[in-house]
Amino acid sequence: IFGRFESIPSLKKYGNNGELDRAGEPDPASLHRLRRSRRRGDVALGSSSFRRCRRRPGSHYSSLSPPLLYVNRIQRACTVLGDHGGEGMSLWEALPSVAVVGGQSSGKSSVLESVVGRDFLPRGSGIVTRRPLVLQLHKTEGGQDYAEFLHAPKRKLTDFAAVRKEIQDETDRITGRSKQISNIPIHLSIYSPNVVNLTVIDLPGLTKVAPNCIILAISPANQDIATSDAIKLAREVDPSGERTFGVLTKLDLMDKGTNALDVLEGRSYRLQHPWVGIVNRSQADINKNVDMIAARRKEREYFETSPEYGHMAHKMGSEYLAKLLSKHLETVIRQRIPSIIALINKTIDELNAELDRIGRPIAVDSGAQLYTILEMCRAFDRVFKEHLDGGRPGGDRIYGVFDHQLPAALKKLPFDRHLSTKNVQKVVSEADGYQPHLIAPEQGYRRLIDGSISYFKGPAEASVDAVHFVLKELVRKSIAATEELKRFPTLQSDIAAAATESLERFRDESRKTVLRLVDMESSYLTVEFFRKLHLEPEKPSNPPSGPNTDRYSDNHFRKIGSNVNAYINMVCDSLKNSIPKAVVYCQVREAKRSLLNNFYAHVGRREKQQLGAMLDEDPALMERRTAIAKRLELYKSARDEIDSVAWK
Secondary structure, eight states: OOSOGGGOGGGGGGOOBTTBOOOOOOOTTOOHHHHHHHHHTSSOOSTTHHHHOOOOTTOOGGGSOHHHHHHHHHHHHHHHHTOOSOSSSOHHHHSOOEEEEEOTTSOHHHHHHHHHTSOOSOOOSSOOOOSOEEEEEEEOSSSOOEEEETTEEEEEEOOHHHHHHHHHHHHHHHHTTSSOOOOOOEEEEEEETTSOSEEEEEOSTTOOOOTTSEEEEEEETTSOGGGOHHHHHHHHHOTTOSSEEEEEEOGGGSOTTOOOHHHHTTSSSOOSSOOEEOOOOOHHHHHTTOOHHHHHHHHHHHHHHOTTTGGGGGGOSHHHHHHHHHHHHHHHHHHHHHHHHHHHHHHHHHHHHHHHHHOOOOOOOOTHHHHHHHHHHHHHHHHHHHHHHTSSTTTHHHHHIIIIIHHHHHHTSOHHHHTSHHHHHHHHHHHHTTSOOSSOOHHHHHHHHHHHHHTTHHHHHHHHHHHHHHHHHHHHHHHHHOGGGGGOHHHHHHHHHHHHHHHHHHHHHHHHHHHHHHHHHHHSOOHHHHHTSOOOOOOOSSOOOSTTSOSSOHHHHHHHHHHHHHHHHHHHHHHHHHHHHHHIIIIIHHHHHHTTHHHHHHHHTOOHHHHHHHHSOOHHHHHHHHHHHHHHHHHHHHHHHHHHHHHO
16 A cells, blocks of 8 residues: 555455455465565565556555545555554544534434435444445546445446445455454445545444544434534534534324425534435435436535525535535645654554564575675665666756755745744844844844744755755665565564664754754854944934824835845855755765675675574565564654645
8 A cells, every 4th residue: 555565474465445456365375476476577566566566457545635635545545554543642543534414314324425426335223334334436527427345446336236235244254244343444445526535434323433523414304403412423523513413214104384494504503513414315316216317416506495495506406515524624624634644654653663573584694695795785785876876867856956945945934924024023122122233233133043043954954855865765675675585584574673873873963954054054154244234223203292102114124124125035045055065964975885785794794594594584584574564664764755735
């Protein structure tokens, strides 16, 4: 899913459902077969495979916004890795999602089918939904509607009666034919020109929802809203109504002479988001298999011609509900990125601790084994340098950081706000204290300059992180492209870990250096710049009218802001040149010179028995270590990709 699963034996069987292209029977003992898949290009290495992974003909991910695409993939990864929530804080529960809740006979299934435009959900008495259904809708530009399941990615279903049967069969596979409920989700992707890009989770009955999810509470209009099961559940986890969208179904079945305006207009039960009314197919329509698209038209006509609801027809119906949820979900995803990153970082620490507990691969060798290991390292090093020097693609992305991302970040710094007349007056006055300045407000100037220069730290650190990301990608590409390494998966892991550790050390030194450059600009100002300026205080055009009147006109403070801005522009030009030099010196140059130096030192001190373990490891331990390491890489890739969204 993130381009990392190609080395997790237990995940091979899931194949690609639009993101993964391979399928097969799991074979935990054979990693060589997995490595050979890289040579065929079936699975892209590196976290940037989010953007580069192959799409099967008929998939339409290009229509998805990046935030929703990333969350979809992380949800699939959680399912494959067994993270379904419910046991403490998990990545699954941290991901923004829309949970659909409703009591029996509330019309929940009909609402979902109206949103999709297809009749595909199991029906019956009692609790029909016994496993969460993660429904990922992908808007296509045309073509035939079809569905795919994560557990059966090779099957493209165009018969939605078969989709219903597959949901039933897959539910029974985990829960049996009893009324037992499982938290292991079923992932269903539907591709159609008649949907919006949206992901919703249909929860079993009134299952407790995650503490951070968006709640779609479905209630029938022909029952008292105060006794609605969905509203009761929503009120328990979202008492303020900030995360709840209310949906009122069966408006057409209300008693004659009554209406639901008090609910829809928020007077009966107020939520932070608007209520949406829905008119589903009648039971007679369901029995006659009335087309869902026709049912949508009938729903629109109902609201447009209704004397009670006609004035709000543009905000009613299943189509409006889907668009509303899609837009809101994308907004929430962008807002939640920092908290998701925090959880990912915590998980990475836990996985690192687990790797330390079971023991990392030991770097050892003697004689021929040592020579072999060193030759593998030299081969990898040659490929890595070719990427940096232009013999292979990738190194040009580092120049892109300096030529595009850094200038763009500098241009967005809020100097206009910081050097506004109002703020300049405030800073200068505070710097003067009880004694107004006599000639030029030097302390005010220094405070304004220090405050402005501090803004440069963000783009400087971002440049360091961006180059670090590129270098990590080049390490992964180089390992995949080094033919000699493919025979030794353990050695691959060792080299990747050593290179990553070195890159992180280079990044830390680079971050310290660029921050020193910024601090240097604050610690000693260029005096000659200000000596050329005429800094005589302006006389007020009118005599003061009272003790609290400003001592200087706006022009005076505008002049100060203009002078500081000119100086900051000079500093900006200087840093625009010096930051790339520092980053290249501390990170790129060191990566070319000493990426594996520590690794060589460790290998040289090992004995023969230890070195042999690098080329042939116990299969059971290797399988466990590999699974943990790949899960770790998965989380790191998720963090890097989410960071790249925040950068944009």
